[in-house]
Amino acid sequence: xxxxxxxxxxxxxxxxxxxxxxxxxxxxxxxxxxxxxxxxxxxxxxxxxxxxxxxxxxxxxxxxxxxxxxxxxxxxxxxxxxxxxxxxxxxxxxxxxxxxxxxxxxxxxxxxxxxxxxxxxxxxxxxxxxxxxxxxxxxxxxxxxxxxxxxxxxxxxxxxxxxxxxxxxxxxxxxxxxxxxxxxxxxxxxxxxxxxxxxxxxxxxxxxxxxxxxxxxxxxxxxx
Amino acid sequence: xxxxxxxxxxxxxxxxxxxxxxxxxxxxxxxxxxxxxxxxxxxxxxxxxxxxxxxxxxxxxxxxxxxxxxxxxxxxxxxxxxxxxxxxxxxxxxxxxxxxxxxxxxxxxxxxxxxxxxxxxxxxxxxxxxxxxxxxxxxxxxxxxxxxxxxxxxxxxxxxxxxxxxxxxxxxxxxxxxxxxxxxxxxxxxxxxxxxxxxxxxxxxxxxxxxxxxxxxxxxxxxxxxxxxxxxxxxxxxxxxxxxxxxxxxxxxxxxxxxxxxxxxxxxxxxxxxxxxxxxxxxxxxxxxxxxxxxxxxxxxxxxxxxxxxxxxxxxxxxxxxxxxxxxxxxxxxxxxxxxxxxxxxxxxxxxxxxxxxxxxxxxxxxxxxxxxxxxxxxxxxxxxxxxxxxxxxxxxxxxxxxxxxxxxxxxxxxxxxxxxxxxxxxxxxxxxxxxxxxxxxxxxxxxxxxxxxxxxxxxxxxxxxxxxxxxxxxxxxxxxxxxxxxxxxxxxxxxxxxxx
Numbered sequence: 001x002x003x004x005x006x007x008x009x010x011x012x013x014x015x016x017x018x019x020x021x022x023x024x025x026x027x028x029x030x031x032x033x034x035x036x037x038x039x040x041x042x043x044x045x046x047x048x049x050x051x052x053x054x055x056x057x058x059x060x061x062x063x064x065x066x067x068x069x070x071x072x073x074x075x076x077x078x079x080x081x082x083x084x085x086x087x088x089x090x091x092x093x094x095x096x097x098x099x100x101x102x103x104x105x106x107x108x109x110x111x112x113x114x115x116x117x118x119x120x121x122x123x124x125x126x127x128x129x130x131x132x133x134x135x136x137x138x139x140x141x142x143x144x145x146x147x148x149x150x151x152x153x154x155x156x157x158x159x160x161x162x163x164x165x166x167x168x169x170x171x172x173x174x175x176x177x178x179x180x181x182x183x184x185x186x187x188x189x190x191x192x193x194x195x196x197x198x199x200x201x202x203x204x205x206x207x208x209x210x211x212x213x214x215x216x217x218x219x220x221x222x223x224x
Numbered sequence: 225x226x227x228x229x230x231x232x233x234x235x236x237x238x239x240x241x242x243x244x245x246x247x248x249x250x251x252x253x254x255x256x257x258x259x260x261x262x263x264x265x266x267x268x269x270x271x272x273x274x275x276x277x278x279x280x281x282x283x284x285x286x287x288x289x290x291x292x293x294x295x296x297x298x299x300x301x302x303x304x305x306x307x308x309x310x311x312x313x314x315x316x317x318x319x320x321x322x323x324x325x326x327x328x329x330x331x332x333x334x335x336x337x338x339x340x341x342x343x344x345x346x347x348x349x350x351x352x353x354x355x356x357x358x359x360x361x362x363x364x365x366x367x368x369x370x371x372x373x374x375x376x377x378x379x380x381x382x383x384x385x386x387x388x389x390x391x392x393x394x395x396x397x398x399x400x401x402x403x404x405x406x407x408x409x410x411x412x413x414x415x416x417x418x419x420x421x422x423x424x425x426x427x428x429x430x431x432x433x434x435x436x437x438x439x440x441x442x443x444x445x446x447x448x449x450x451x452x453x454x455x456x457x458x459x460x461x462x463x464x465x466x467x468x469x470x471x472x473x474x475x476x477x478x479x480x481x482x483x484x485x486x487x488x489x490x491x492x493x494x495x496x497x498x499x500x501x502x503x504x505x506x507x508x509x510x511x512x513x514x515x516x517x518x519x520x521x522x523x524x525x526x527x528x529x530x531x532x533x534x535x536x537x538x539x540x541x542x543x544x545x546x547x548x549x550x551x552x553x554x555x556x557x558x559x560x561x562x563x564x565x566x567x568x569x570x571x572x573x574x575x576x577x578x579x580x581x582x583x584x585x586x587x588x589x590x591x592x593x594x595x596x597x598x599x600x601x602x603x604x605x606x607x608x609x610x611x612x613x614x615x616x617x618x619x620x621x622x623x624x625x626x627x628x629x630x631x632x633x634x635x636x637x638x639x640x641x642x643x644x645x646x647x648x649x650x651x652x653x654x655x656x657x658x659x660x661x662x663x664x665x666x667x668x669x670x671x672x673x674x675x676x677x678x679x680x681x682x683x684x685x686x687x688x689x690x691x692x693x694x695x696x697x698x699x700x701x702x703x704x705x706x707x708x709x710x711x712x713x714x715x716x717x718x719x720x721x722x723x724x725x
Contacts, residue, residue: 051721054601056601056719056720056721056724057719057720057721057722058719076719077600077603077604077605077606078603079603080600080601080602080603080720081602081603081604082603086601086602088601088724092594092597092598092601092724093598094230094595094598095595096233096234096237096238097225097230097233101225101233104225105225105230105599105602106602107225108225108226109599109602109603109604110602110603155602
């Protein structure tokens with residue numbers, strides 16, 4: 001069964017009297033245990049699509065279903081809190097907090113059941129992603145770009161959600177780091193049965209994913 | 225890592241910003257605290273003084289209205305001098321639910337062949353045995369109220385004897401209450417008889433000393449000896465010693481008798497004066513009209529406004545209600561002015577604080593907007609996002625406001641000393657501050673306020689009262705709360721994508 005589905009979603013920017021369509025009547029289905037990538041040219045609407053399925057914004061027309069239920073009915077805030085983990089290209093970490101505290105912020109916000117020892121879980125998660133305890137206690141501003149991206153990934157995973165959404169997660173990292181991050185996503189999909197959707201412009205990342213979708217002229221096309 | 229912990233971490237880890245916010249709120253808090261303290265000081269002094277004075281009212285000519293009417297008709301041709309309220313009207317007003325007790329008094333000046341007036345040693349130089357003062361050295365004050373209002377209200381103390389019996393008032397019996405000072409100087413006691421006289425004088429047309437044409441002797445039996453009680457205000461009043469000495473002397477030489485005694489003396493005097501006068505009968509009748517000075521003691525100073533509203537429509541034209549605290553506003557003008565100024569400062573300070581704090585919070589939020597977007601993208605409840613920022617700002621504000629409560633109070637004390645006390649003291653050196661004070665003395669006698677600038681200055685206290693502290697925290701924290709919540713609501717109503725942009 002599909003964990004996430006878009007049904008005829010349309011999104012456009014109003015430019016005076018004219019409408020600039022980003023997505024037009026787009027329908028697509030995502031399943032658990034699969035690592036998806038969405039490719040497209042710059043300005044094609046990849047990030048907009050991701051912001052819609054992560055409920056950071058809402059479609060002008062159409063609906064997005066989570067396990068068959070419209071996310072509008074679930075409530076956008078609740079959907080973000082309990083159903084999806086988002087990884088941003090620019091990491092979006094809280095600058096005055098440490099790596100550990102950033103992960104714990106997400107854990108304190110979600111209503112999903114979590115283990116009783118959140119601090120330990122957060123340390124383990126950061127360690128699993130590749131950030132040692134010494135670095136976990138540093139303010140995030142003192143970490144490198146790659147390390148900050150690891151914190152962002154750990155934060156997305158910490159809430160125990162089914163869907164991981166990532167916007168250009170390898171955009172600011174070197175090739176070795178890119179490979180490492182892609183491997184993490186693969187593990188999340190295959191070993192932890194998550195639905196991982198990554199927006200990228202990198203053909204290499206797309207090649208390593210299970211399924212790639214192309215966003216072109218407002219519609220998403222599957223390319224196995 | 226809930227919103228409360230995040231708020232605390234934000235304050236402690238972003239020290240410079242927290243200190244900047246603290247400094248801005250502290251400075252604005254001082255202005256607000258100072259303004260509130262000065263206002264409270266002024267309100268307190270008014271409340272204290274007015275509650276000390278009680279609520280004594282009288283009905284009298286409205287000088288301002290008369291002057292206005294005369295200005296409109298300078299020839300005076302069409303202007304009829306207003307008739308005073310008659311006894312029946314005064315009596316009906318006394319039935320008001322606000323009135324506790326009342327008296328309608330009359331008075332006349334008399335002299336005496338054998339009585340020795342009490343003279344204040346400080347005033348001695350102004351009195352001589354040969355002067356004409358002997359013709360009107362004493363005041364006979366008629367009362368309608370047998371227990372005597374000033375004794376009942378604790379303005380005078382009955383030292384010996386008794387007050388009047390109702391039938392003595394009704395019949396106009398020849399009985400009198402005299403002051404202890406007068407009794408001592410004449411070696412009089414209760415049960416003794418004394419004689420005062422009404423003199424009819426012939427004034428030479430060329431001017432000079434009048435000759436005595438007739439004398440009406442009025443024998444009176446002393447039934448009581450009283451002593452006026454000097455209030456602390458009388459004793460403290462140092463503004464015009466000569467004036468207060470004169471007042472003391474006048475009180476000592478006042479004889480309290482039933483109203484009818486005074487009315488009879490007034491009529492006898494008038495008869496003599498009018499018998500040869502070539503004026504119409506109507507005018508003569510008018511001259512014989514009795515003028516009562518009414519005095520109503522209300523149940524509470526808070527009733528004054530309602531009593532005025534109830535009574536004013538009943539009064540004849542050009543008559544008004546005057547209270548014994550009316551002079552307060554004249555003497556306390558510097559306090560009132562400062563209070564007004566403080567009120568304006570307070571309003572401006574609140575407005576400026578809302579504006580400045582809003583701008584500061586907006587600047588902070590511009591920095592924090594991205595962070596708020598992150599919380600929203602993580603699905604945090606919007607109320608918690610607002611709460612975090614509100615807690616951060618309010619905690620800093622609470623510290624700043626608490627400190628400014630103390631410093632603002634000192635500031636207010638310093639300002640008050642300069643603006644209020646110095647001005648009050650400067651006015652206190654002027655013995656003829658305002659004629660209203662003398663008019664008040666004449667109208668209210670023992671019930672006159674006798675407020676001096678010193679009394680007001682003494683009652684002007686800037687203190688940490690619970691009301692002041694509550695009001696300041698309410699205004700201070702309220703201002704900060706409004707300044708924070710409004711821009712926050714603007715941000716969180718947006719979707720996270722827009723906030724993160």
